[in-house]
Ligand code: ADP
């Protein structure tokens with residue numbers, strides 16, 4: 001159990017069909033401790049389907065999944081905050097659903113809120129927050145459970161580019177400080193390369209793996225990495241695979 005680099009999540013030859021339509025076909029991947037694994041692929045290639053199968057929200061038609069589902073962090077594109085609850089009370093929600101006692105969950109929530117830089121906003125309601133701040137609150141809510149693995153389904157797809165870069169900087173910092181493994185989904189190549197240890201490219205109809213890349217940059221990664229020629233070169237390679245997969 002204490003071995004370094006133990007496997008946190010594995011998909012083995014996963015297939016998902018909806019009636020006659022095969023959404024994903026023969027996907028295998030393994031995510032170890034300390035890995036941040038990102039899947040990029042065109043819209044409709046089965047990324048969300050794969051994440052739902054990993055989380056247990058959806059059952060695979062074939063293949064199998066190994067993961068500890070008791071403490072799985074799931075962050076969606078929408079921040080899914082309850083409008084009638086304050087930031088603090090929204091962040092306490094998951095801990096509440098997990099029957100963590102009141103005093104303890106308040107403590108966990110306040111810590112998580114501080115981690116994402118929202119300490120000045122504990123008593124605010126979601127409507128008075130920017131899109132980026134709502135995503136931070138959503139991240140904090142998941143952090144309270146201290147999950148060993150986070151599943152992210154295009155969480156920053158709806159914010160502007162500058163905010164997205166800030167959120168990428170912060171997610172990468174959290175990945176380092178909190179020590180979770182990540183399975184991240186996006187169609188932004190820059191976001192994938194900036195945060196990940198590995199990037200996998202998926203094709204559509206049916207969704208399958210077409211390429212996989214190791215990302216060699218050391219952590220913590222500085223914002224300037226985005227202007228590094230090596231960063232551009234790797235992004236270019238991934239982009240070529242992605243464009244190839246559209247044909
Ligand atoms: P992505 O997240 O990559 O955009 P999805 O995983 O949402 O793609 O969907 C993959 C494919 O499966 C799409 O063609 C979509 O229409 C189809 N699909 C997803 N969910 C269902 C469902 N419940 N019933 C039928 N088809 C579905």
Ligand code: MG
Nearest residue numbers: 047048049153
């Ligand atoms: Mg999707």
